[in-house]
Amino acid sequence: xxxxxxxxxxxDAIMEEMEKYATVATDTLKDAVKDSAKTVKKEIEATxxxxxxxxxxxxxxxxxxxxxxxxxxxxxxxxxYQIAHLLEHxxxxxxxxxxxxxxxxxxxxxxxxxxxxxxxxxxxxx
Numbered sequence: 001x002x003x004x005x006x007x008x009x010x011x012d013a014i015m016e017e018m019e020k021y022a023t024v025a026t027d028t029l030k031d032a033v034k035d036s037a038k039t040v041k042k043e044i045e046a047t048x049x050x051x052x053x054x055x056x057x058x059x060x061x062x063x064x065x066x067x068x069x070x071x072x073x074x075x076x077x078x079x080x081y082q083i084a085h086l087l088e089h090x091x092x093x094x095x096x097x098x099x100x101x102x103x104x105x106x107x108x109x110x111x112x113x114x115x116x117x118x119x120x121x122x123x124x125x126x
Contacts, residue, residue: 028123030071036116037061037073043108044075049087055080075112 005013041061048056058080065072077084090101 025124026069029120030066032116032119032123033071033073034061034063035119036112037075039115040075040108040112043111044104047104047108049102049104055083055087075108 003013038061041059044059045056048059050056055077058077059075060078061073061075063071064074084105086099087102088105091099093099
């Protein structure tokens with residue numbers, strides 16, 4: 001939509017439009033980050049090894065820092081964090097030998113990153 005502006009008011013009009021775009025971009029980015037964190041959490045839950053099911057159910061997506069222009073999300077195992085790296089990378093057995101790795105965190109992270117990039121591109125171009 002075209003807007004007529006006096007030459008003296010042009011700087012103010014440009015700043016106003018830039019502020020509107022910044023608000024829309026920030027909201028789009030925050031929504032994309034939240035959705036991607038939830039996707040990573042669901043993907044880890046879907047591919048996590050199941051013994052008793054407690055490890056699989058322990059995953060959370062949590063906002064650790066949020067300001068008007070920034071959002072930081074963390075996906076973590078709330079109660080079984082001690083074994084996450086052991087399952088992801090494998091470990092040595094007490095009597096010798098190794099337990100095979102069950103990669104479930106790294107693939108979920110890769111999927112989340114690609115989804116985040118896609119959502120940001122869609123949100124800012126449309």
